Amino acid sequence: MAHDQASTFDAAELVIALSHYDLGVIESLTPLTKGSRRSPKTGIVAERGKFLLKRRDAAHCDPERIRFAHALQAHLKRAGFPAPGVIPTRSGGRTFLRVGEHVYELFEFVAGQRYRATPAEAWSAGETLAEFHAAAASLEARGPVPRADYHDNAVVRRAFDSIREQAPGTEGAAAAGILQRLHRAYDAASRAAAACGLPTFPAAVIHCDWHPGNMLFREGRVAAVIDYDTARVSRRVIDVANGALQFSLVGGEDVRDWPDEPDLDRFGAFLSGYESRSRFQPGERDAIPPLMVEALIAEAVAPLARTGRFGDLPAGAILPVIERKAAWIEAHAEALSRRPDAATV
Incomplete structure (x- = not known):
């Protein structure tokens, strides 16, 4: 491919x-x-x-x-x-x-540095997300504004079938088993997020792609948010969960060495930054871990369904990593949903 x-x-x-x-x-x-x-x-x-x-x-x-x-x-x-x-x-x-x-x-043009994966930058990214939500709340969304996101999305579910057709190496029993388990994990996370009251949370304009690649930093602070192509109307916790995931992910040069767990210092810092500007409503914090699982899986299956690869990684290399990371979040959901300063597991 x-x-x-x-x-x-x-x-x-x-x-x-x-x-x-x-x-x-x-x-x-x-x-x-x-x-x-x-x-x-x-x-x-x-x-x-x-x-x-x-x-x-x-x-x-x-x-x-x-x-x-x-x-x-x-x-x-x-x-x-x-x-x-x-x-x-x-x-x-x-x-x-x-x-x-x-x-x-x-x-x-805005000058700045890319994310260096420090707790201070993660904190600023969380604070800036809360500021985004506050500023965007007064925008009247007119016309056919998109509303779908990574939660409970039929396109994500169809992507699992496309991966089997597009991605070399997924025909094997091991890879097919991972795809099946990830599909089940996505469905379970969708149900868990809904059970926290997600469908009843107020709808508002959200960014829907809050990750380090869409930000520039100076001296540990967000200097600019540079991409708004995915903005839509949904629930703000969709942004919070994805941001908490993206700003705490731990990778490395060799995918086989990627750890299951996120960086908990950065995870806690991101949520603390958000809460410094905006309080969570009942149910929102409990929805964060299952939404992180949904976001993690959705982000992986979309490019795999389209090209058979995740960046430079073939499906057979990235699928086990996604499964491990999703399982870790699910297993530690209760601890992750506590206050940021208690997010040690």
Whole structure:
């Protein structure tokens, strides 16, 4: 199975796209490799400042979705949240540009460092998520705003069947058994989250992709949140659980050495940061561990169903790791749902 090929800009494409913006003299262009391989990005130093040009992934070019993401970003920026500004086109003041089959966006460039996996950064990420929820709460979500997320999702369940067709190595009895157990674990976690009252929690605008790759840091603090493509209306604990998972995951160079458990210092720090700005409602904290299991499994099966790989890892290498990590969270759910300063197991 072929890997996802990284998309790139060609010189003529950049000239055409940038001609629609009033940036003054272009001094330099620098390809940026972080983020989605299907969405190329270029850093720009120009007479009028520093910017980032992005070509959207073809699967995420729905105009209503883009308008919602940009309206959210502008709303957050007005509220003082660290969201980069969206730069309008010279003519018509549009916040996205369509040229042929491609859609482009231009943003203010924000300098910062990637996540270094420290408790201080995890704490700041949790605090910033609470600030995001507070600022986004006053945005009126108009039009066909998406509402599905990783919880109790039929697309995730169908992905298990697709993996068997797409991923080499999953035909074996061992891999087939893991897929079966992960499917059962996802279903059980969905039921457990629902039993905590998730369907009754108030709906609001959420980010739905709160992870280190969508943030820049300076001196241990979040400097910018840089991607809003997955924003939707759901329950805020969907973001909290995914963030607690993402900011506490422990990996390494060799997947065989990845531990089952998260980094509990970072896990506790993330939730403490969130609670420094917002209190949990009854049932929300209990829903976090099962939602972490759902998020973990959903994040793995989506690329496996599409390409047969998880990043550079084949299905046969990553599936046992996901199973072990999910089982650990399930086994320690009670401890994980206690207050952050008690999250030692």
